[in-house]
Amino acid sequence: MIKLHHLNKSRSKRIIWLLEELGVNYSIIEYQRDSQTFLAPPELKAIHPLGKSPVIEDDGLIIAESGAITEYLINKYSNGQLAPEKSTTDEVEYSQWIHFAESSAILPLLLKMFVNKDGCDTNFLADYADTETFKVISYFNDSLADKRYLVADKLTGADIMMSFIVELVANSGQLANFPHISAYAKQLATHPAFQRAENIELGN
Incomplete structure (x- = not known):
């Protein structure tokens, strides 16, 4: 097990x-x-x-x-x-999103969270975090235009990985500013396994 x-x-x-x-x-x-x-x-x-x-x-x-x-x-x-066919362009795109979630996407979001939590004035970091956060989340949002899922029009591990980024955007109160991510969040929430995971996290 x-x-x-x-x-x-x-x-x-x-x-x-x-x-x-x-x-x-x-x-x-x-x-x-x-x-x-x-x-x-x-x-x-x-x-x-x-x-x-x-x-x-x-x-x-x-x-x-x-x-x-x-x-x-x-x-x-x-x-x-939960993954595209091997040796396809979809597989390449899938791999990029898997790694984007824990590299380009997460760093500015975490920086922004830490700056806000610290509450101090910064010479550089706060503006950098704001600029980079908007850049990566706008890229994510634009990539979802006319899509239900990130790759191959089906749920894959890329969507599961990026779900944490969606959650951070939602928790920041910015989801309404990114309509494609907002629609994507609703699509992910239709999956029964997603709902079970939410209940497990909440201890239900």
Whole structure:
């Protein structure tokens, strides 16, 4: 059975969604953030030296990093679903979105979040975070024009990875400014496995 080390209010919620979509047997080991620092508890370091989540255990392997986990699970368990056909242009685009989620997209959003949380005046960082956030989210929004999903007109791991970016945009109160992302968010929410993951995250 797959074990998912899951931290509340973290990127690991999308791994719950993926596991639900795959229909595999799994268990969740839950961790709670510190109420003051909002950091992960030290117990996670017993699983992986960085003490981050998500981490999965499967067949003796310990795998960290959301993109790597997503690719591993889809390659092993999806039976050709949740990914485009191999050696196609769709596969190339799929791979780009998988990695975009945890590289170009996430960095400015996290910078913006940290600047806001810190509350201090900055000489450079706040304006940089604002500019880069608008750039990457506008790119994401424009890429969804006339699309239900990012690649191949079907749900793939790219959508599951990018769902966390959608959540951050929504939590920032900016979703209405990006109509294609807003429509995309509603489309993702139609999936029963997405809804089950939401309920699991909320403890329902």
